[in-house]
Amino acid sequence: MYRDMTCGEPRRTDTGKTITLAGWVHRRRDHGGLTFIDLRDFSGLMQIVFNEDSAPEAHTIAGDLRSEWVVQVKGVVQERRAGADNPDLPTGEIELLATDITVLNRSETPPFEIEDDQNIADETRLRYRFIDLRRPRMYKNLKLRHDVVQVARDYMCSHGFLEIETPILLKSTPEGARDYVVPSRVHPGSFYALPQSPQQLKQILMVSGVDRYFQFAHCFRDEDLRADRQPEHTQLDFEMSFVEQDDVLEVLEELYTKLVHETRPDLEVPSPFPRMTYAEAIERYGSDKPDLRFGMEVSRLTDIVSGSGFGVFESVAASGGAVRAIVAPGCAGYTRRQTDELVEFVRSSGAQGLIPMHISADAASLDTATLDDIRSPIKNHVSLETLKEMAAASGAAPGDLMLIIAGPERVVNVAISNLRAEMGKRLELADPGVFSFAFVVDFPLFEWDDDRNGWAAMHHVFSAPRPQDVGLLDSDPGAVLGQLYDLVLNGVELGSGSIRIVDRAVQEKVFGIIGHSPEDVEERFGQLLRAFQYGAPPHGGMGLGLDRIVMLLANEDNIREVIAFPKTQAAVDPLFDAPGPITQEQLRELSIRVVEAGG
RNA sequence: GGCCCCGUGGUGUAGCGGUCCAACACGCCGCCCUGUCAAGGCGGAGAUCGGCAGUUCGAAUCUGCUCGGGGUCGCCA
Known part of the structure; x- marks a missing residue:
């Protein structure tokens, strides 16, 4: 000892x-x-x-x-x-x-001190991760992650879920994200793919009669990184047989309430979790993952300004775009510099620009406001009457600052919802002591893919349409809503799930709409469809990002802080210097020739 | 693939055309010190300013390219 x-x-x-x-x-x-x-x-x-x-x-x-x-x-x-x-x-x-x-x-002098709240470059921290992890904050995060897993596992086990491991080496089923692939030595020219999720496997387990499955699944996606996205992440993945959507949501609500209570008893969790349709979320917040801790809802001004005489508004309206706004309460006094900053912000979110409209606090009311009470680049292009109408429709009052974005619907929604989050942060509207969960439901089953010029699955190809929408599959695919649900927390998407298709005819229609050829279908989904021919129970499930919930519980704003050995934005591990070359011998064994190194 | 920000001793920053062969704090090294806990005192070493190419009489400071890091839009079923 x-x-x-x-x-x-x-x-x-x-x-x-x-x-x-x-x-x-x-x-x-x-x-x-x-x-x-x-x-x-x-x-x-x-x-x-x-x-x-x-x-x-x-x-x-x-x-x-x-x-x-x-x-x-x-x-x-x-x-x-x-x-x-x-x-x-x-x-x-x-x-x-x-x-x-x-x-x-003995030890070399460490490259940085073992103290919290040091501002060390991320790469340096990762290169010396063994030292970085000695900081109390990092240990605390690792411990929290452990606790979250422990609570989740306890819950799942005590609710009849069986923990089952599924393979990491499997097959590429290209669709969605790019695969990480692993060459096979035994089968030259053939490759395994690392799972983007154990989707088909867990559904096969349902056919196998497992009834309830769960796993802390490692999922791999070869896409660009973000503050909340790593190329490999862990999902709490589960699937249940003989359930409907409400049964799944009930499990989720219980599990996540428990998770927060047991790991962060200081936090308040409003209950029951509100449910909101996708359409409602987009309309009220411009986003399918709204932060519900504060209001500042997004208004739609397109109709009001379509005949305003202001060129930008008119052309956007004419081309089917949107003009949307939020109101920053009490911010009429924002300086040019402050609004310029916001303009820069929405540009980085993809919008062309941002139109601020200050309504002076000196005005007694919106009704009695005059042009002198309004400060905005559009005040000389739009009638006072229309300006007032816009303000009224947005719920703006004297002393407020309206922030207006015009452009294609999707671009506007991305930008305005990001702006809403940013203003919420600046004005400290969101109570950090509250964890505001929400279910977003009734997602469209398909979304239009401009690149492929066709329909793509919003979630994945096995998600079931709502029973009442099955008839629309033939006539109007875009209008079909799915038995699809997301769990959202404080503006972050924690996971997505669905009730799956078990009806052969419906499945074939979905494949048809997405445009998969029979060969495609066989190649990608043959195994699951074959399983389905032998008695598939009704089932549904979910995949939930573990890293993200831990990140929120740890009050961190980057997912790297809750992963022991994360990658940099260029998907590099500076500690191991991965990825790296392999030997000629290894290449030969794998029948691989590197054609364009680094190209 | 696009856009934005950053890159100065071990770490974090300052300097933003000559007064800088670069300053400050912490760390590091040496000496002193029996109650400190971000110990203290004295002394010292350590960077040519990510790289390359330009502009200029002169560049850490300006320009271009490049490499690396971060954020973000696209992408992420």
Whole structure:
């Protein structure tokens, strides 16, 4: 045994005990004849005292210690001298008076200090991740992640779900994201693909009679990274037989409420989780993952301004686009510089521009407002009457700032919803102590894909249409709504799921609409369809991002903070320097020739 | 693929055309110190300013390209 206790463990009640501790030298304070060491491990800090008089040998060794050396210290727990307590430390009432010390290992000077709230470049942190993870904040995040998994697993197990592993090496079924592929040595020219999700496998398990399955599934997608997106992430993936949509949502609500309560008891979780259709979410928030902690709903001004005489509005309206706005309450006093910043912000969200409209707080009311009360680049192009109509439709009042975006519907929605989130942040409208979950339901089953010039599955090809919409499959695919649902939290999409198609005829229609040839279907989905021929139970399920919920629970704004070994934006691991080349020998075995290195 | 931001000793920053062969803080090294806990005092080492090419009498400072990092739009069934 190297130690009797961990560094953060001893308390006043241990006074008088002789114990041995082990850990890293966090800091040394050398006073000559008296030397202090803060000894650190995952559990915390313990002050060790080396006294030249009482333990000369140990004191001498202590003088040579450096940051991050690994040591073992034996000594007596004693209360600190009066007035020498450190109320910031859980162990601050006591200290260990060392009698012996053994240096277990030396350390290079670390590239950065083991302290929270340091602003170190991400790449440096990742290159020295082993040191980065020593920071209490990072350990806390790892622990939180562990706790979340633990609670989720307990819940699933106690509700009849069977945890089953599915293969990582499987087959490419191109559709959706790009695959990560792995060459086969045994079958030259053939490749495995890493799963983007265990979708087909879990559905096959339902056909197998498993009834309820879950897994913490690693999912791989070779797409560009974001603050909340890594090329490999973990999903809490589950599937249930003999269920309808409401049954699944019930499980979700119970699970996530429990998750938050048990890992962050300080947070408030409004219940029941509100349900909102996709159409409603887009109309009210411009987004299918709205942050419901604050209002600031998005209004639609297209009809009001279509005949306004202002060229931008008229042409947007004429081409089927949208003019939408939000109201920043009490922000009429925003300076040109502030609104310019917002213009820059919406441009980075893809919009052409942003039209601010300040309504002076001096106006007694919107009705009595005059042109002098309005400050906006469009005030000389649009009649006062129309300006007032716009304000009224948006719910703006004197003292408010209207922010208007015009353009193609989708572009406007992306930009205005991002702007809403940004203003919510700037005005601190969202209560950080609230976790506001929501179910977004009734997504369209198909969305139009301009590149392919055809319909694509909004979620995936096995998602079922609503029973009442099956008839529309032939006549109007775009109008078909699916038994599709998302779980959303504070403006972040946590996961998507659906009730699956088990009706052969419906499945074939869906394939037809998406334009898969029979050969395509066989190649990609043959195994699942074959399984379905042998008695598929009604079933549905969900895939939920584990990293994202942990990120939110940890109050982090980047997913890398809750993943032990994440990748940089260029999908590189700076610690391992991955990806990297392989040897000629390996290439030969795999029958692979690199044609254009780095090209 | 597009757009935006960043790149100065180990770390984080300042400097934004000559006064900079670069400043400050922390860290590091040495000496002193028996009650500190971001210990303190004194002394010291350490970067040619991501790379390349230009502009200029002169560049860390301006321009172009390039590499790396971050954010974002597209993309992510």
